[in-house]
Amino acid sequence: MSTAADVLARCDALAACSDHPDHLDRAHLTPALAAAHRLVTGWMTAAGLRTWRDQAGNLCGRIEGREPGLPALLLGSHLDTVPDAGRYDGMLGVLLAVAVAERLGPEVAAWPCALEVVGFTDEEGARFGTALLGSRALAGTWDDEWWDLQDADGVPLAQAARDFGLDPSLIGTAARRPADLVGYLEAHIEQGPLLEEADRSLGVVTTIAGARRLRVEVLGEARHAGGTPYPRRRDALVGAAEAIVLIERTVRDSEAIATVGQIDVEPGAVNVIPGRAVFSLDLRAATDEARDAMRDTLLAGIEAVCAARGLGVRVTDVYAAPATPCADRLRDALRAGVVATGDPAPLDVWSRAGHDGMAVSAVTDVGMLFLRCHDGISHHPAEAVREVDVAAALDALTAAARTVATQAPVPA
Template sequence: MTTAREVLDRCDALAACSDAPERLDRAHLTPALARAHGLVAGWMAEAGLRTWRDQAGNLCGRTEGREPGLPALLLGSHLDTVPDAGRYDGMLGVLLGIAVAQRLRDEVPTWPCALEVVGFTDEEGARFGTALMGSRALAGTWDDAWWDLRDASGTTVAQAARDFGLDPGLVGTAARRPQDLVAYLEAHIEQGPLLEAADRSLGVVTTIAGARRFLVEVVGEARHAGGTPYPRRRDALVGAAEAIVLVERTVRGSDAIATVGRIEVEPGAVNVIPGRAVFTVDLRAATDDARDAMRDTLLAGIAQVCAARGLGMRVTDLYEAPATPCADRLRDALRAGVVATGDAAPLDVWSRAGHDGMAVSAVTDVGMLFVRCHDGISHHPAEAVREVDVAAALDAFTAAVRTVGATAGSGATVRSGATVGSGA
């Protein structure tokens, strides 16, 4: 039976699969990802899973239920990384899924569903500037415009796919239908400090954040830095700075979270008053209504700042992702699994980060288990988890998977629109 120590050792082995020798850097459709697939496919086979790589580049493994071809309970996470990554974001979830499959190897053949594990690719979007390409392909929401995206060296997604041994014309074969799936469950490091602050090993995710990203352009007048007195100045950078402080001050007292990650100033000369400043805002909240209400509040406040300083303002929306609630039935199964580890009152947590479940929710119900990580650090080499927490996650996840898989088809266990049951 796979132990938490073995899962962590496998995380270490995967960390050696990198396209950069001095750091962990494993992007979509790269040689490092191919090496990682080789390791993970071997571990899947050891767990009794039949393995294949779909035409989007996702690595999949399956074991059948009581008869071939039944809908599958899907476990997974992603195998790609950000540049200079830690070794647990994504990988831990894939390896926990494999460990669960190994533990349940003798039980699954009696189930009314199959069990699958998937290692998604391009969750991070580090190479081509997008994200969730692997899980979007599985969910049947692939966008053909992605084939023309280019990486920093000019390679298109289409060419990278061919170099990886894929056929772009067959990407549609990666898609699953609602009737093909029972549910999707994912274990993932929290990427935040709430579990550690509460001294809990595990948390049950209630929803994956709804996000909006937009660009704010503040327009003033570029004039001589020495010759223009303050009453005559229309300094775009000072206005933008006040607006950025307003963003933090406004959101800090709410349940939302916002980040200004980039600012650009023109003309950018040391002796010229800035005539234009542009900054980005990444806004997230547990629900779309809360997110959109906060966006309206922020833009109204920024408009007031600009009007008081005689500045113009333009807003451009860049990205929108709806909040993804986790299904009650899956939350209940995960909660019971956590209770079985000795935590009588499992902590509910909403995910402020995006995950593959956002895409997979287009075809089936999703549920997530969070695992405590040291100081909430993620997307950084200092990412760390404790063996005791991984052991708890393995036990809780196994129990939850057993509950969902063994009862598939008995009542509302398959999403509405599928062939069995009415969904949550």
Template sequence: MTTAREVLARCDALAACSDHPDHLERAHLTPALAAAHRLVEGWMTTAGLRTWRDQAGNLCGRVEGREPGLPALLLGSHLDTVPDAGRYDGMLGVLMALAVVERLGDEVATWPCALEVVAFSDEEGARFGTALLGSRALAGTWDPAWWDLRDASGTTLAQAARDFGLDPTLIATAARTSDELVGYLEAHIEQGPLLEEADRSLGVVTSIAGARRFRVEVVGEARHAGGTPYPRRRDALVGAAEAIVLVERTVRDSGAIATVGQLAVEPGAVNVIPGRAVFSVDLRAVDDDERDAMRTTLLTGIEALCTARGLGVHVTDLYEAPATPCAGRLRAALRAGVVATGDTDPMDLWSRAGHDGMAVSAVTDVGMLFVRCHDGISHHPAEAVREVDVAAGLDAFTTAVRAVATDARTGRAAPSAPVGAPA
């Protein structure tokens, strides 16, 4: 039986597959991703999975059920990383999925569905700026315009795909239909501190955050820093600073979460009053109604304080992704799996980060299991998990997979709208 220690050793081996010699960085369609594919494909083959790489660059493996060609219960996560990454975000989920298949062994051959493991090629969007490319291709929501995206060196996504051995004209073959899938289950580190604070190994995800991103432009008047008295000043930066504080003050005690990650000031001279300041807002909430209500509250407050200072405000919406509820039947199976590990009252958590399940939900039901990570740290080399938590996760995930796959009522609800969001 594959152990948590073996899973963690495989995570260590994958961490050596990097595009950068000094830190872990594995971007979409790079030599490092190809090296990671070779490792994981080897483990899949040894475990008895039939393997292939689809035309989006996703690595897939399959074990048949009681007869060939049955719909599949899909397990997986992603193999790409952000720059200077940790070694568990995404990778742990892929390797836990594989370990579950190894644990189940010949039992799958008696099931009314097949079992598949997918290692998505691009969840983070670090290379081409558009996330979930792998899972959106699988879900059949690929946008042909993405082939023209360019990385920092000017290479198009289409050229990178060809260099990787893929054929962009065949991207449609990566898509699955709802009739081909039973559901999608993913194990993932929490990327937050709530499980650790509660001293729990595992949590059941209720939904993946609905996100909106917008740009706020505050317009004032650039004038001489020494010659303009305060009553005559229309300082865009001071207005933007007040607005940023308002964002934090308004959101921090709500159920939503917001981040100002970018701020630009013009003209940017030390002796000139700023005439223009632009900042970004990343807003997330458990559901779309709460997210949109908070957006309205924030913009009403920002406009009021800027008006009081004689400043103009212009808002540009940049991005929107609907919240993705996890399917009740899959949540129930995961809860039962966690209960079987000895946690009689599993924690329910909503995911503030985006995941491949957001895209996969366009074609089948999704469910997620969170595994405790140290201090909630992620997207950083200090990312860490404990062997005991991974062991509990393997037990819970195996129990859940068996329950979903062998349920006589196995099926899926109507798909959600196609979505996608960076993590």
């Protein structure tokens, strides 16, 4: 049976599947993703799973229950990465799921449900700018307008899918119905420092953050850097900088999280006062109400900053995802699994990052298990986990899957 050491060795092997020779970069529908699928298919098959790739590009595997065609307990995470990624975000959860399937395989034939493992694609949204494409397809919430999305090279999503061997006209076949599933469990590195600060291997996720992404455009006037005195300046970059400082000052003592990760300046010349600055705003909170209240507070502050400097401001909402509470029954199963590893009082945490469970919740209940990662570092090559924590996660996820599956409704 696979051990924590085996899971970590497989993470190392997957890290070699990259579209860039110098760092890990594995985006949706790329040759590196195809290579990752070949590796994981081999491990799934060895674990006793029947494998296939759906028309969204998700890699799937299944072990039947006591009769063919029963609803399935779904385990998994994602196989794509951000650019210059670490080797545990997403893929550790997939490989833990494969190891759980290997452990439980002999039992599943007596279960009132099947066991499935999924390696989702495009959770990160790095190539086409829209995250959760794989899990949205599985949840039946696909939007055909997404086929027109283009990557940085101008390749439409539909063409990339065909090049990958998929048929866009069959995307509907990737969708599951609520009756097809009994729940979804995912193990994932925390991507934050709370577990490490509490000296805990594992935590049980209560909810996945509701997120909104905005585009904030500050409009001033481009003029000569030397010839324009300060009272005459309408410097869009200085206004944007003041707004960004206001964002941090407002949010840092709240329960929300806000990040400005991009800023573009026009005309962008060393001797020209910036006439336009555009920055991104990523805003998250445990509930939609808290997130949206903070949005309103921040926009009022940004507008006041810009008005005081004679600047215009335009705000565009570019992305929204509702907060996703984890189902009580799945949280209870995960909590019991953590207790079985020797932690008598499992830590509850809310996920400040988004995950495939946000999309999967449209079709079935979701539950998440977090495991400690060094210094909370993620989306960076320095991602690191300890073998002892991976071992605890493997034990806890196995126990939780057994609990959820054996308590599944008995088909009529």
